[in-house]
Amino acid sequence: MRGLDLAIEPGERVLLLGASGSGKSTLLRALAGVLGDDEGEQSGRLTLGGAPPALGRAGLVLQDPDSQVVLARVGDDVAFGAENLGVPREEIARRVPAALAAVGLDVALDRSTEALSGGQRQRLALAGALAMRPGVLLLDEPTANLDPAGVVEVRDAVARAVAASGATLVVVEHRVAVWAEVVDRIVVLSPRGLLADGPPARVLAAQGAELAARGIWVPGREPAAPERRRPADPAAPALVSARGLAVGREGVTVRAGLDLDVRPGSLLAVTGANGSGKSTLAQTLGGLRAPAGGNLDAFGRGSPHRWRSRELLPRLGSVFQNPEHQFLRRTVREEIELGPRELARGRRGGEPRLAAAQELLVRLRLAPLARANPFTLSGGEQRRLSVATALATAPEVLVLDEPTFGQDANTWAELVALCAELLDEGRAIVAATHDADFVAALADRRLELA
Amino acid sequence: MSGHGVTAPARLESPAAGIAGAAPVAKLLGALLIALALVPSLDPVSSAVALGLELALLPLLRIPPGRLLRRIAPLLVAAPLAGVTIALYGRTSGEVYARFLLAVISDGSLALAGTTVLRVLAIALPALVLALTIDTTELADGLAQTLRLPARFVLGALAGLRLVGLTMEDRRTIARARRARGVGDRGIVGRVLGTGFTLLVVALRRGTTLATAMEARGFGADVPRTWARPARFGVREWLVVAGCAAIGALALTAAIVTGFWGWGVR
Numbered sequence: 001m002r003g004l005d006l007a008i009e010p011g012e013r014v015l016l017l018g019a020s021g022s023g024k025s026t027l028l029r030a031l032a033g034v035l036g037d038d039e040g041e042q043s044g045r046l047t048l049g050g051a052p053p054a055l056g057r058a059g060l061v062l063q064d065p066d067s068q069v070v071l072a073r074v075g076d077d078v079a080f081g082a083e084n085l086g087v088p089r090e091e092i093a094r095r096v097p098a099a100l101a102a103v104g105l106d107v108a109l110d111r112s113t114e115a116l117s118g119g120q121r122q123r124l125a126l127a128g129a130l131a132m133r134p135g136v137l138l139l140d141e142p143t144a145n146l147d148p149a150g151v152v153e154v155r156d157a158v159a160r161a162v163a164a165s166g167a168t169l170v171v172v173e174h175r176v177a178v179w180a181e182v183v184d185r186i187v188v189l190s191p192r193g194l195l196a197d198g199p200p201a202r203v204l205a206a207q208g209a210e211l212a213a214r215g216i217w218v219p220g221r222e223p224a225a226p227e228r229r230r231p232a233d234p235a236a237p238a239l240v241s242a243r244g245l246a247v248g249r250e251g252v253t254v255r256a257g258l259d260l261d262v263r264p265g266s267l268l269a270v271t272g273a274n275g276s277g278k279s280t281l282a283q284t285l286g287g288l289r290a291p292a293g294g295n296l297d298a299f300g301r302g303s304p305h306r307w308r309s310r311e312l313l314p315r316l317g318s319v320f321q322n323p324e325h326q327f328l329r330r331t332v333r334e335e336i337e338l339g340p341r342e343l344a345r346g347r348r349g350g351e352p353r354l355a356a357a358q359e360l361l362v363r364l365r366l367a368p369l370a371r372a373n374p375f376t377l378s379g380g381e382q383r384r385l386s387v388a389t390a391l392a393t394a395p396e397v398l399v400l401d402e403p404t405f406g407q408d409a410n411t412w413a414e415l416v417a418l419c420a421e422l423l424d425e426g427r428a429i430v431a432a433t434h435d436a437d438f439v440a441a442l443a444d445r446r447l448e449l450a
Numbered sequence: 451m452s453g454h455g456v457t458a459p460a461r462l463e464s465p466a467a468g469i470a471g472a473a474p475v476a477k478l479l480g481a482l483l484i485a486l487a488l489v490p491s492l493d494p495v496s497s498a499v500a501l502g503l504e505l506a507l508l509p510l511l512r513i514p515p516g517r518l519l520r521r522i523a524p525l526l527v528a529a530p531l532a533g534v535t536i537a538l539y540g541r542t543s544g545e546v547y548a549r550f551l552l553a554v555i556s557d558g559s560l561a562l563a564g565t566t567v568l569r570v571l572a573i574a575l576p577a578l579v580l581a582l583t584i585d586t587t588e589l590a591d592g593l594a595q596t597l598r599l600p601a602r603f604v605l606g607a608l609a610g611l612r613l614v615g616l617t618m619e620d621r622r623t624i625a626r627a628r629r630a631r632g633v634g635d636r637g638i639v640g641r642v643l644g645t646g647f648t649l650l651v652v653a654l655r656r657g658t659t660l661a662t663a664m665e666a667r668g669f670g671a672d673v674p675r676t677w678a679r680p681a682r683f684g685v686r687e688w689l690v691v692a693g694c695a696a697i698g699a700l701a702l703t704a705a706i707v708t709g710f711w712g713w714g715v716r
Contacts, residue, residue, distance in 0.1 A: 076678070085673055
């Protein structure tokens with residue numbers, strides 16, 4: 001990004017929008033004074049309250065709830081920022097409970113930070129920022145990793161805290177509907193400067209269509225659900241079926257007594273709050289975890305966790321929540337060809353079937369990136385690649401874990417259209433998700449883990 | 451959840467009481483004193499006296515027996531193993547009882563073996579048991595405030611320690627992801643190499659985010675840091691240090707008086 005002229009007045013509440021790669025996060029980090037010298041070039045002038053940004057002058061909350069907890073106890077973590085700024089001990093003792101009250105986190109000060117949910121951890125990070133009494137609060141997609149309840153939790157906590165302290169607010173987020181009521185100004189960035197700037201209603205009315213085209217979630221302009229050409233046949237024989245299934249992780253049963261059938265041409269949505277066992281169930285159905293109890297059968301070959309890894313490829317394809325966990329090769333092309341090559345190793349004298357992999361590269365707009373390292377792709381590109389790697393071996397059942405998590409509207413529409421195509425081809429999909437739009441667009445049946 | 455009327459006390463001190471609640475720095479210092487007293491001599495008397503005193507004082511820590519046993523279990527396996535090795539291969543002297551290839555069991559090697567077992571137990575028991583009651587956050591408080599180690603270093607290490615747990619979870623997830631990609635049946639070498647790179651990238655991402663989050667909260671700012679919770683070093687802490695020093699001193703004195711001091715070294 002270059003050539004940006006922007007002034008934000010004290011007490012303003014700004015929603016910062018822009019397509020991915022437009023420099024929103026970089027701008028926030030520069031304002032927080034945490035942009036290292038090795039993280040790019042800078043020209044022009046940036047001031048915060050008349051002075052260059054310095055560590056701790058603005059409060060910054062990031063996206064990932066796991067990676068910004070600093071200390072093991074809630075009270076210590078909230079006090080951390082104030083301690084670093086040299087706030088006297090008695091004053092910190094007053095600020096910590098006040099900050100926790102402001103974000104509505106009603107837990108003991110010695111509670112372990114490990115025991116908090118994602119939404120609670122984000123509110124903890126917010127409390128830590130508030131305890132520094134910053135003039136500006138900077139939020140970088142603070143709700144992108146949360147379930148719907150967590151999103152509301154954090155949004156309301158921010159609104160309350162900002163109203164109470166009068167702090168200036170700058171929030172980056174591509175789901176406009178979440179923040180539209182909290183902010184009084186929308187600023188849209190492009191790599192070449194400002195694209196739009198003004199009160200939310202005016203910006204959305206004048207430029208809503210353009211913003212939506214750039215992948216921003218504009219209220220009233222959400223992407224349309226694709227048409228399904230072939231309705232799911234509820235009587236088709238099940239590919240995977242579970243009776244009285246119990247699932248768990250590391251020896252602890254998370255959920256028991258589950259009955260379900262996965263049928264060709266049909267999408268089963270598994271929903272429920274964070275921690276309800278959606279991912280654990282998805283991994284069990286995908287043959288990646290042993291069931292904790294009950295019966296599970298896939299393709300008449302017994303429980304898939306007993307299969308060889310290679311046997312999974314043409315039958316059960318799994319796509320993980322974090323694409324980076326699944327990348328094993330140096331280039332996008334090698335990554336997508338890995339599955340077909342492994343499959344060929346298992347066949348007698350088999351040549352890998354790479355034509356389908358090539359088609360997928362083109363179909364998912366990854367062909368220009370074929371020589372890029374998977375870890376250097378953007379979030380949307382990584383998601384498309386991780387789906388493509390699973391599809392390259394044409395599995396009959398696709399198991400998706402939060403496929404649309406944190407994706408912009410364009411990637412979302414592509415993923416949904418692709419899923420609809422797969423269903424029309426007669427493949428089955430299991431999707432663990434808390435994306436209500438995704439469920440509404442595609443789900444034939446729904447399993448709610450309450 | 452209502453955010454108003456939070457009644458949590460504005461108290462950041464740790465609640466543990468008794469000797470078990472003494473500052474971690476005192477416990478480390480105490481374990482170090484015992485080790486310093488016992489290391490120079492290889493005699494059975496100093497080790498036996500120290501171990502006896504330690505066992506007598508152990509109940510003061512009020513550690514539940516089950517937890518205690520679990521923690522010292524490796525020690526109970528390792529110490530006899532060390533003894534057996536010394537009995538077989540230790541310096542031969544006195545009457546020889548058995549020979550097998552290079553292994554010779556003699557009066558001398560047996561005595562040395564017994565002493566070794568006593569010594570390993572006497573030095574490792576206080577270290578393990580005191581470590582069992584150490585809270586890492588309090589240890590960091592003590593290292594930075596009592597021993598005046600640089601806060602940047604201590605807090606950085608403390609925060610990094612938290613990432614280790616997340617990395618273990620990532621490792622399991624990556625192993626499952628490899629299985630899903632069809633390469634989960636490869637041998638241990640392929641698995642370690644393949645998992646290692648992905649794990650490194652994911653851990654570096656987390657580390658970078660954590661570092662950014664810490665800096666954004668003023669970590670490393672040019673201001674003298676304050677501490678919300680004072681690290682204590684009072685009567686209780688001095689008692690722990692003095693107690694451990696006494697164990698070491700009594701053990702040494704007993705060895706010197708009985709003429710055993712320096713026995714195994716000669």
